[in-house]
Amino acid sequence: MVRELAHLIGGKHTPGASGTYGDVHDPNTGAVQARVPLAGRAETEAAITDAAEAQHAWGEWNPQRRARVLLKFLQLVEGERESLARLLSSEHGKTVADAHGDLQRGLDVVEFAAGIPHLLKGEFTDNAGTGIDVHSLRSPVGVTAGITPFNFPAMIPLWQAAPALACGNSFILKPSERAPSVPLRLAELFLEAGLPPGVLNVVNGGKEAVDTLLADPRVGALGFVGSTPIAAHLYATAAAHGKRAQCFGGAKNHLVVMPDADLDQAVDALIGAGYGSAGERCMAISVAVPVGEATADALVERLKERVGRLRIGRSDDPEADFGPLVSREALDRVRRYVDIGVNEGAELVVDGRGFTLPGHEDGFFAGPSLFDRVAPQMRVYREEIFGPVLCVVRAADYEEALRLPSEHPYGNGVAIFTRDGDTARDFTRRVNTGMIGVNVPIPVPVAYHTFGGWKRSGYGDLGQHGPDAIRFYTRTKTVTSRWPSGTKEGASFTLPTMG
The missing domain is CATH 3.40.309.10 (Aldehyde Dehydrogenase; Chain A, domain 2)
Incomplete structure (x- = not known):
């Protein structure tokens, strides 16, 4: 029996409206096991609209409250580890044991992101000038998006979504149409964990969906993992539209x-x-x-x-x-x-x-x-x-x-x-x-260090997970403040210094 998949927009399963579908094969047999709708511009824009509307309230949640959603998500995934690994294996072709590793490396980043109350703490300088204090704040970017590859259907979506959500952003996930079921199920578990509808949307699709995410001014940041030619194109296009981007390509x-x-x-x-x-x-x-x-x-x-x-x-x-x-x-x-x-x-x-x-x-x-x-x-x-x-x-x-x-x-x-x-x-x-x-063959850093390649393997100055993820999914505000002391100094027409 061929399963019919859907998008997840505004907390609801949304059937495809574009009339275009992709086949999801069983790599063991070559048979079609599922059909996935490929979103057009209208469906992608609907997801962006929901994400933009939901983000403000989510961003106002205090960091510890957001962290509790991540912790609840970890509990829910724990009860579905085996079924998630088998589902992942059935669409990708990697062994079930390897699929467990795929899932675990993603969960490691969720655990890291659950420390967001500490990670978001800014800097403070008392009395930087006479009676003047300076402090910094980390604010959410707003609506963010991730385009993830077929080869890590659990790990890469979690590497992108968990820090983005923890920082107070909404997130639109465009997973690979070759292995879409696990990303969709993970998003459902985030909803069960208490994530408000619209904060995390899943839009399946191809070039039209990606182009819409790139062009829409409401999307402030975008992550990608895939081939080098596409990584280079997406990075340049995102920059041309004023978005920050981290795009990771091929390797040797x-x-x-x-x-x-x-x-x-x-x-x-x-x-x-x-x-x-x-x-x-x-x-x-x-x-x-x-x-x-x-x-x-x-x-x-x-x-x-x-x-x-x-x-x-x-x-x-x-x-x-x-x-x-x-x-x-x-x-x-x-x-x-x-x-x-x-x-x-x-x-x-x-x-x-x-x-x-x-x-x-x-x-x-x-x-x-x-x-x-x-x-x-x-x-x-x-x-x-x-x-x-x-x-x-x-x-x-x-x-x-x-x-x-x-x-x-x-x-x-x-x-x-x-x-x-x-x-x-x-x-x-x-x-x-x-x-x-x-003497370590696959040097993937642990979740609290940063992952990222150089040269044609990575575009952008910030890597995935670790401290770089927090920097990527937030913008820094620096506040210089002085409170009235009753002393009038008169207008100054020179550039202020703190000396």
Whole structure:
């Protein structure tokens, strides 16, 4: 049976009015399991209107009262963890265990945002000038919006919505139409937790909905996670319309393996970070950089053996290492990139193109692929593949290994595996990327630190969650005040100083 989904506008489920729908597939079988309405301009503007009307009263709630809604939301999600993870897995294709991780990393940010009474405290200077005090306030932006990707249907919506709501904003979520059910259910749980109707709206859609959010002057801030070309376009368009924006794009994350590294640990890290979630992670490790031929030979030999033992299965198979890709288009893209790598002269050590799961021939399954002797000029190195493909780029020495991620157009994340503290410290200080792991393969910061890539991986000067999220979703007011003392000084025509 094909489920019919809806928007959530003004606290109510709203059927599609545009007449346009998208199919939500089961990646395990290729079958259509749900239809999602794609909003046009009218539906998106209705959501903006409701958000604008609801925001003022919500913004006047004291921070502790808003925090209680977040805490109640956490309690409600706790009772639905398993069902949410299975729903997420059924639409995305990641394993249920991985879906639990997706949800938990989002909830971590909700927990962080529940500390908003402390996070919103401003600054105060007593007697900055004679009889003059200066203090700052953090005020909500107003109506905010988030455009989130298919690959983290729980985590990214919560990364954006929780800080925005905690700061007193209303929020319009435009989730991916490929995996819309979990974002919609999370919004329903926020309502059950006591969030007033209209403060959080969910509008499914495509370009028309996004263009409406970008152009409407009532939307003051917008967040995006997706591909780099769209991130760059949205950031520029938002700026042209006077909005603040944080837009995060693609990645090509490297893992440098030094000769002194624990090779078993490095192989474990590369297998999990390279092939977990079928490589559909912006923080996936897609490039291994062994330093020296001996290190490279040993690493590739162990990787080949481990990749050959990976188990690909249905997303609900508890024994599967990873499941299917999200769509037929994603599967075709991965296979096409493997073709490109072969044609460019990379050595294909493990070929996953021909994999099919028995009984699921119409599912979107890709086997793991491993390339060795990839060169920096190759497309499989320069471009994001977003699938279970790991490229090995051999570096002659440490300086070459440092240059590879530093000079790559993407600058999301990087890792180094070494036992040497001097090498690790030098690497973290000099490498030109936003997030760095030392003997940690996926360096996603904890919720109370800031997440964000550099170069073509991130547009905007503020990152997601942590302190940057509070700065992004608030505007600072600075107040300079003096109270009458009975002393008349007369008019002054010079710029005031506090000396």
